[in-house]
Amino acid sequence: xxxxxxxxxxxxxxxxxxATTSCETLSDSKVMEAVFDDxxxxxxxxxxxxxLDLRSVKFFEGTVPGKLLRLSExxxxxxxALTVLAAPNIxxxxxxLQLDRKFKINESEQPAGxxxxx
Numbered sequence: 001x002x003x004x005x006x007x008x009x010x011x012x013x014x015x016x017x018x019a020t021t022s023c024e025t026l027s028d029s030k031v032m033e034a035v036f037d038d039x040x041x042x043x044x045x046x047x048x049x050x051x052l053d054l055r056s057v058k059f060f061e062g063t064v065p066g067k068l069l070r071l072s073e074x075x076x077x078x079x080x081a082l083t084v085l086a087a088p089n090i091x092x093x094x095x096x097l098q099l100d101r102k103f104k105i106n107e108s109e110q111p112a113g114x115x116x117x118x
Contacts, residue, residue: 016048016050025059049083082103
């Protein structure tokens with residue numbers, strides 16, 4: 001599987017797919033082309049929950065949110081679900097674009113805890 005992906009490191013098992021990048025920016029045209037190609041390969045694995053770890057990314061080009069939306073739609077159409085892990089500034093932008101209505105967006109893999117006031 002690793003031979004198909006150029007930028008993302010992808011690990012898949014019977015129940016989940018995890019894709020990670022170590023890029024700090026998604027703005028260079030060659031990197032963007034490779035990432036978007038990787039998104040297409042990733043969508044083909046979409047019948048499972050897919051976690052896309054972009055926490056190393058500090059800056060992205062304006063077409064990335066649209067590509068994430070298309071990726072989410074492809075994964076959902078195949079019966080899976082997309083979760084994007086990202087740095088706080090990236091999460092904020094994606095939420096401002098209301099993409100959190102289409103897929104999960106988190107800063108970490110830990111769900112928010114419940115607080116009990118006593």
